Amino acid sequence: MGERLRLAVGVMGNAASVLLYAAPILTFSRVIRKKSTEGFSCVPYIIALLNCLLYTWYGLPVVSYRWENLPLVTINGLGILLEFSFIFIYFWFADRGRKASFTSHMKVAVSVTTVIIVFCTTAIISALVFHDHHHRKVFVGSVGLGASVAMYGSPLVAVKQVILTKSVEFMPFYLSFFSFLGSSSWMVYGILSHDLFLAAPNLVGCPLGFLQLMLYCKYRKRGIIEEPNKWDLEKNDDKSKQLQLVINDGTDGKS
Numbered sequence: 001m002g003e004r005l006r007l008a009v010g011v012m013g014n015a016a017s018v019l020l021y022a023a024p025i026l027t028f029s030r031v032i033r034k035k036s037t038e039g040f041s042c043v044p045y046i047i048a049l050l051n052c053l054l055y056t057w058y059g060l061p062v063v064s065y066r067w068e069n070l071p072l073v074t075i076n077g078l079g080i081l082l083e084f085s086f087i088f089i090y091f092w093f094a095d096r097g098r099k100a101s102f103t104s105h106m107k108v109a110v111s112v113t114t115v116i117i118v119f120c121t122t123a124i125i126s127a128l129v130f131h132d133h134h135h136r137k138v139f140v141g142s143v144g145l146g147a148s149v150a151m152y153g154s155p156l157v158a159v160k161q162v163i164l165t166k167s168v169e170f171m172p173f174y175l176s177f178f179s180f181l182g183s184s185s186w187m188v189y190g191i192l193s194h195d196l197f198l199a200a201p202n203l204v205g206c207p208l209g210f211l212q213l214m215l216y217c218k219y220r221k222r223g224i225i226e227e228p229n230k231w232d233l234e235k236n237d238d239k240s241k242q243l244q245l246v247i248n249d250g251t252d253g254k255s
Contacts, residue, residue, distance in 0.1 A: 006192040010071030013185030017075045020178040021048075021082050028089045035093055037104075042090045044154040045083050046111045051151045052079035053119040054144040058197070062127055063136045071189070072198070087112060118143070141197025148201030152183070152208055159212060168219050176216055180209025 024045070031037055056079075057063060059072030067073075087108065094104035122143050126136045158171045183205035190199025 002192065006189060007071070009185055009189045009192060013182060013189055014071050014075045016178050016182035016185055018078065020175070020182050021075075021079045023172075023175050023178065024082075024086055028086055031089055031093050037090055037093050042087060042108055043111070044151070045086045045090070046108075046115055047147065047151045047154060049080065049083035049087065049112070050115040050118060051144065051147040052076040052083055053115070054122065054140060054147055056080060057119070057123050057126075058137065058140045058144055063133065063140050065133050068193070069195075069198075137195075137197065141195075145197055145201055149204050152179075152201065152205035156208070159208075159215060162215050162219060166219050168216050171212060171216065173216055173220075176209060176212035180206065180213055183209050 027040075053076075056073055056076040059069035059076065061067060064072075091105060091108050094108065122140060126140050130136045130139060162168055162171050183202040187199050187202035187206050190196070190202065193199075
């Protein structure tokens, strides 16, 4: 019964994580359409890539015992493909200015190279230095814990923006909801697995996701000030012209 419950929670966590990882597809489809990154940062996707790499390795039989953490491998394996795709699109459509483009490309290239070096170093040390599953899980889990905290902490930028602007325009509801649902599911999965390194990162992610949902509920009714459309401007312009004609006629009559 306990193993079935753990597997069911893992499947639920997989479903929520698929939706969370796939959420930026809309953003990057806009990037492709406009051929511009519009100045947003690639850092969250690079951190997410490191997190996916580490936890895919964590779930493989090299670190975990046999396939006890298969749900972890499937979702993070998909996450690797998606994050690499997002980063490649960002790299391809980075700022078009010569100097700005070079700077953006260098930042992305250096960051991705650093992530790959950190992952490869972690994988090699865990495979060659430690000779049992327990110590490998402790080592890889500790590095993964740091990456997960950084990944779940990145939405704090959006939270700050919401508080300052009192608008949820920069924090989509579904992204916050799936983040909370995924964190909650993986936290329960880690607890049922008696695995601190799966539960602990989500002890950070779950409250942050809940905070985002509370902020959304608080500020969702605040209207976003919209610029007047062209039709309104034309109508106002026509009224101004008519008023000016009346004033001129009045002036001409008095003269």
